[in-house]
Amino acid sequence: MKRITILLSVTLVVLAACTSAPEIKGFDFEAWRADRNACQGIRDTMQTNLERIRPQLKGISDRHLMQLLGxxxxxxxxxxxxxxxxYFISAGNQCDPKAAALGKRIKFSSSAMGIISEAIIE
Structure with missing residues (x-):
């Protein structure tokens, strides 16, 4: 009985690890990933779409979030x-040390289990 429980647990962990990121339409994830630290200004133009998909990003795993956003x-x-x-949304001193402050950013919080519980734009 103990072996069956262990085998079932291992199987569930493997299956959970093999799932792919959810499909979210209407957002150019490739362009987002290309604008590291928001220094090119691409992410700034995507903020409205980001706010629209933000509720869909809650509840997914942090691993899936990183597959989507880089x-x-x-x-x-x-x-x-x-x-x-x-993830930074707009340029700031993360791009130019002479800038007064960090750029606008979205901060996701993830539980110890790796599930996204909050997505706050600061």
Whole structure:
């Protein structure tokens, strides 16, 4: 009985790891990924569409989020193992050190289980 439980658990983990990112229409993910740190200004023009799809990004895994949006511009981990994944939307001192402040960004928070629970534009 114990072997069956272990085998079933391993099978579920493998199946969950093999799922692909959800299909979200109406957003150019390729263009988003090409504008690293929002320094080219492409992401700034995509903000309206980003706000429209933001609810669809909640509840997906952080791995799937990164498949869609690309490598995060910043990652943080707090003491409770919550992960914060940040993507810049507009240029700021992350592109030009002489700029006064960081650019506008969207910050996703993910639980210790890796599920996106919040998407806040700052």
């Amino acid at each position: 490598k995060p511009d910043r990652n943080e981990l707090d003491e409770r193992n919550r992960k914060y994944i940040t």
